[in-house]
Amino acid sequence: MSVQDQLESTIKALVQDGKGILAADESSPTIAKRFAAIAVESTEESRRDYRSLILSTPGLGQYVNGVILFEETLTQTDSQGTPLPDVASNQGIVPGIKVDKGKVPLANAPGDEITRGLDGLEARLESYIGRGARFAKWRCVYHVAGHNPGRLAVEANANVLASYAAVCQSLGVVPIVEPEVLIDGDHSIERCADVMESVLHEVFHALHRNRVALEYMLLKPSMVTPGKDHPQQASPEQVATATLQIFRRTIPAAVPGINFLSGGQTPEEATRNLNAINGLKNRPWNLSFSYGRALQEPALTAWRGDPGRVQAAQQALLHRARMNSLAARGQYSDDQEQDTAWEL
Numbered sequence: 001m002s003v004q005d006q007l008e009s010t011i012k013a014l015v016q017d018g019k020g021i022l023a024a025d026e027s028s029p030t031i032a033k034r035f036a037a038i039a040v041e042s043t044e045e046s047r048r049d050y051r052s053l054i055l056s057t058p059g060l061g062q063y064v065n066g067v068i069l070f071e072e073t074l075t076q077t078d079s080q081g082t083p084l085p086d087v088a089s090n091q092g093i094v095p096g097i098k099v100d101k102g103k104v105p106l107a108n109a110p111g112d113e114i115t116r117g118l119d120g121l122e123a124r125l126e127s128y129i130g131r132g133a134r135f136a137k138w139r140c141v142y143h144v145a146g147h148n149p150g151r152l153a154v155e156a157n158a159n160v161l162a163s164y165a166a167v168c169q170s171l172g173v174v175p176i177v178e179p180e181v182l183i184d185g186d187h188s189i190e191r192c193a194d195v196m197e198s199v200l201h202e203v204f205h206a207l208h209r210n211r212v213a214l215e216y217m218l219l220k221p222s223m224v225t226p227g228k229d230h231p232q233q234a235s236p237e238q239v240a241t242a243t244l245q246i247f248r249r250t251i252p253a254a255v256p257g258i259n260f261l262s263g264g265q266t267p268e269e270a271t272r273n274l275n276a277i278n279g280l281k282n283r284p285w286n287l288s289f290s291y292g293r294a295l296q297e298p299a300l301t302a303w304r305g306d307p308g309r310v311q312a313a314q315q316a317l318l319h320r321a322r323m324n325s326l327a328a329r330g331q332y333s334d335d336q337e338q339d340t341a342w343e344l
């Protein structure tokens, strides 16, 4: 298959009405933090057990069309010896891979950070492709506080996101471009909107300079919300209106899909907000989810490392995936949270 055909078929698989992407690409320190919250030690084995449980959830492929994995998971197998990426693809879920190497302070920009990982990216991508990865993810973060993010951080992070996306596409790998305006802090929704507008303008300028084909990428942004410590929290309708206003100003209609991160919203909040976004008019893109915590938190709590609770954990994951699938179609309501007809 030509590079163009590969990009085309992966985008087709990842952009489907009512389906979204599961982010299960927590780095080793992050998964250790998530496991600590349920009193489970993070070892190669416990990570493999948990991720096999997630990927083998019966029926998950009805609501989820892609999964972002961490490098280690690409090399692990389930208890029957099936490689974990195959466990996902066997139920119609396309495996992808987080390729950035995390963030570090940005020199001469106090309070701002830059994401690393461009060195050797091509060689790493070649090996990930060999293990079944068809798309990739790179996350940049923007702190909102005082003068942050500064101009330097906005430009430098846009440049790395665009360079990464160009390298991915040259190898037939669909890039997910993830600029996350962090929810931490006490800023207002208006301030978040201003930051998001500058960030997205800069990201799309850089993508254009790097000749990235917008038709073969996905955007994974945060929503426009107040900081989590702001005294006035916003309704789903306010979040939806503010988010879409900024998106219409900055994101070309050629981008096929936008898959939100959850970024510290509660599972129900992330679902309600996505549903409200899909209830508004004038949306030229498919708007869906690529949640990590908002999909996995209830499953982790149900599991607690107990092999006897695997089915309960899978049920919890399937439920959230179904709720978000409804939200991706604008068909979610709070009553559906009680609907147990779908239990495993």
Ligand code: 13P
Pocket: 023, 139, 178, 261, 262, 263, 264, 290, 291, 292, 293, 294
């Ligand atoms: P959250 O949904 O937990 O923010 O994770 C999404 C993600 O992939 C962060 O990089």
